[in-house]
Amino acid sequence: MRSILFTLLLGGAMAAGACTPEFATGKGTRVHTIDSKKYVLAYRTQPEKIIIGQHFAVELALCAKENAATPDSVRVDAHMPEHRHGMNYKTAVTSSGAGKYRAEGLMFHMPGRWEYIFEVRASGATERMTTSVVLQ
Numbered sequence: 001m002r003s004i005l006f007t008l009l010l011g012g013a014m015a016a017g018a019c020t021p022e023f024a025t026g027k028g029t030r031v032h033t034i035d036s037k038k039y040v041l042a043y044r045t046q047p048e049k050i051i052i053g054q055h056f057a058v059e060l061a062l063c064a065k066e067n068a069a070t071p072d073s074v075r076v077d078a079h080m081p082e083h084r085h086g087m088n089y090k091t092a093v094t095s096s097g098a099g100k101y102r103a104e105g106l107m108f109h110m111p112g113r114w115e116y117i118f119e120v121r122a123s124g125a126t127e128r129m130t131t132s133v134v135l136q
């Protein structure tokens, strides 16, 4: 059953001209995926469980869909939309090539809903991808 479902999903993705970003390692680490117009972004946090008031890192794997430009740079930020404030720290993103990036220095300093903002710049345009996480 599982293999049938996988085949259907894979077939659907290929038919849509999509791409599948993958991490080389990381067994047991939860990977989240965001599908945007031009890109598919997969990310995971280190550590996997975010602790309020403690720094963490975000690893990204990005792939450009058909006809989308290869990313020039990626920015990572986060904020609390209901509270209208961001983080108290700026992140630093480094690229290790092949669509892999690592953002260091994130910290969620209070419980509630945080929204990640991933900005991909390519050929003078910026594509913004967001997703939320609720910390308790």
Ligand SMILES: [Cu+2]
Binding pocket: 080, 083, 085, 110, 112
């Ligand atoms: Cu807040």
